[in-house]
Amino acid sequence: MEKYLGKIKHINDLLQSKQISCTELTNKYLDSIETVNSKLNAYVTVTDNIALETAKKVDEKIARGEKLMPLEGIPMTLKDNISTTDVETTCCSKILKGYMPVYDATVWKILKKQNAVLLGKTNMDEFAMGSSCETSYFGGSLNPHNHGYVAGGSSGGVASAVGSNLAVYGLGSDTGGSVRQPASFCGLVGLKPTYGSVSRFGLIAYASSFDQIGPITTSVEDSAIIYDAISSYDPKDATSLGNKGIVSENKLTTSIKGMKIGIAKEYFDGIRDDVRESIEKSIEVYEALGAEIVYFNLPQIKYAVPVYYILACAEASSNLGRYDGIRYGYKTPKYNDLNEMICKTRSEGFGKEVQRRIMLGTYVLSSGYYDAYYKKAQKLRGSIVKAFKEAFDICDIILTPTVPTTAFELNFTSKDPIETYLTDICTVPVNIAGLPAVSVPCGFDSKGLPIGMQLIGNRFEDAKLLNFAYQYEKQTKKSTYKEVEIGVRL
Structure with missing residues (x-):
């Protein structure tokens, strides 16, 4: 064979x-x-x-x-x-x-x-x-x-x-x-x-x-x-x-x-x-x-990790907002009102790492911090994209x-x-x-x-x-x- x-x-x-x-x-x-x-x-x-x-x-x-x-x-x-x-x-x-x-x-x-x-x-x-x-x-x-x-x-x-x-x-x-x-x-x-x-x-x-x-x-x-x-x-x-x-x-x-x-x-x-x-x-x-x-x-690489975690966590904060215990998935069994139900569902349903990233994403999108973190990270993302474009002008891979x-x-x-x-x-x-x-x-x-x-x-x-x-x-x-x-x- x-x-x-x-x-x-x-x-x-x-x-x-x-x-x-x-x-x-x-x-x-x-x-x-x-x-x-x-x-x-x-x-x-x-x-x-x-x-x-x-x-x-x-x-x-x-x-x-x-x-x-x-x-x-x-x-x-x-x-x-x-x-x-x-x-x-x-x-x-x-x-x-x-x-x-x-x-x-x-x-x-x-x-x-x-x-x-x-x-x-x-x-x-x-x-x-x-x-x-x-x-x-x-x-x-x-x-x-x-x-x-x-x-x-x-x-x-x-x-x-x-x-x-x-x-x-x-x-x-x-x-x-x-x-x-x-x-x-x-x-x-x-x-x-x-x-x-x-x-x-x-x-x-x-x-x-x-x-x-x-x-x-x-x-x-x-x-x-x-x-x-x-x-x-x-x-x-x-x-x-x-x-x-x-x-x-x-x-x-x-x-x-x-x-x-x-x-x-x-x-x-x-x-x-x-x-x-x-x-x-x-x-x-x-x-x-x-x-x-x-x-x-490629000096822009040093910004990559903070840019990634700011932007990815911001998007995760938005994307994971749908998990509230109402539409699908886990729902906490004990609660007194709607707000408590959503809070308890998300606290009990998400693990520590997911909670950490949602909180970070919510923070960088919040009033007063959006310009300092999210907006700045988007600008840096643009500079990283540009740096790679210039790199591929001089190499194939x-x-x-x-x-x-x-x-x-x-x-x-x-x-x-x-x-x-x-x-x-x-x-x-x-x-x-x-x-x-x-x-x-x-x-x-x-x-x-x-x-x-x-x-x-x-x-x-x-x-x-x-x-x-x-x-x-x-x-x-x-x-x-x-x-x-x-x-x-x-």
């Missing part, structure tokens, strides 16, 4: 050639979830009936001799903030426990038409607010490489599931690094597409001008296939633009010889030595491939660490939340500017924990970005990717 860098084409071949039936394949994944998930806590809902019904359809199609679509029959998962009709979608918050959406998110609608096999909904930081998955109402997900460490956040459940071979791929959401950071921590590929290229319709909002759905996979090839499937114009999302008609999978063999990779020194301030060493080795790989390295300054460190030990974030916020320094600028970025495995630390390299592209140059990642992966995958000995191995 020919081996691929990715799993999707390999599984597609196994199914199409009848070496395994989709039902057999799906049962393998469901059995592994039943055996392993109690330890990893990757899944919060398992949709075995839906998965097996879809698998049956795929087997019937194969029996008729019909050709499968690219993602047809591939077992996958969705983060628990992506709406799925009649499947509990909680954002891993007490306030939405038991909530059953009455419509599908556009991305799931697309995948459902391709007969993607939904294994279940995966764990996440509550309302996507966190960097470790530990703010989840259901408890955090564990890192497949070492169970004493977190899977990352906020899409930690997706990364834990994919990294543990409990799903072929998963869709997460990335507001400030929530796809790329857990991908980095778990040794996976995490793609945050250009803002507007993938519909946000049906994604339960955290911060609407930052949120973006993206895949977590074991390879760049798989990310390209999934991105091509889900990136299309959607009239239900006012910010939707689609992918400009470019098929990124077709661009994966393009030479990068003579193309320019930008290195901004500000991205390397404060990163750990072993992370720096891995990134420097990655730069050498690109030089050997014929890329030209361009060094430049920007290379950075994904995170300044490797995975946190369990309970680290509860001890030092501010330190945790600062680890977002490499990822949040991308969301501020609406750019595409991908995290690719580039090594391991002394404890065997993965290190991630981030590549940043210009707007709607996702295909070029993925090709740069693919060229690196082809040269290094044997030394930078390690499959764990659990879950389904094909």
Whole structure:
């Protein structure tokens, strides 16, 4: 059997050639979830009936001799903030426990038409607010490489599931690094597409001008296939633009010889030595491939974390105002009047981190502080956008660490939340500017924990970005990717 860098084409071949039936394949994944998930806590809902019904359809199609679509029959998962009709979608918050959406998110609608096999909904930081998955109402997900460490956040459940071979791929959401950071921590590929290229319709909002759905996979090839499937114009999302008609999978063999990779020194301030060493080795790989390295300054990056937290929390304050115990979700059982009911519902329904961010957002939007914080942050956002535009005048791609460190030990974030916020320094600028970025495995630390390299592209140059990642992966995958000995191995 020919081996691929990715799993999707390999599984597609196994199914199409009848070496395994989709039902057999799906049962393998469901059995592994039943055996392993109690330890990893990757899944919060398992949709075995839906998965097996879809698998049956795929087997019937194969029996008729019909050709499968690219993602047809591939077992996958969705983060628990992506709406799925009649499947509990909680954002891993007490306030939405038991909530059953009455419509599908556009991305799931697309995948459902391709007969993607939904294994279940995966764990996440509550309302996507966190960097470790530990703010989840259901408890955090564990890192497949070492169970004493977190899977990352906020899409930690997706990364834990994919990294543990409990799903072929998963869709997460990335507001400030929530796809790329857990991908980095778990040794996976995490793609945050250009803002507007993938519909946000049906994604339960955290911060609407930052949120973006993206895949977590074991390879760049798989990310390209999934991105091509889900990136299309959607009239239900006012910010939707689609992918400009470019098929990124077709661009994966393009030479990068003579193309320019930008290195901004500000991205390397404060990163750990072993992370720096891995990134420097990655730069050498690109030089050997014929890329030209361009060094430049990007001083606006130092404003990124405060700008992000001011603006994202302000948007969260507005978006999460709908959870009042009246329309849907949790409602406090004891109260004397309407005001008390709303206050108690929100106090009891939201976790500490969500409450912290709502309060911060409300504060910066309040009279007397709006100009000092929110308005100033919006102006700085504009300067960051402009700085990236100027950077892409001199380079094709920007290379950075994904995170300044490797995975946190369990309970680290509860001890030092501010330190945790600062680890977002490499990822949040991308969301501020609406750019595409991908995290690719580039090594391991002394404890065997993965290190991630981030590549940043210009707007709607996702295909070029993925090709740069693919060229690196082809040269290094044997030394930078390690499959764990659990879950389904094909």
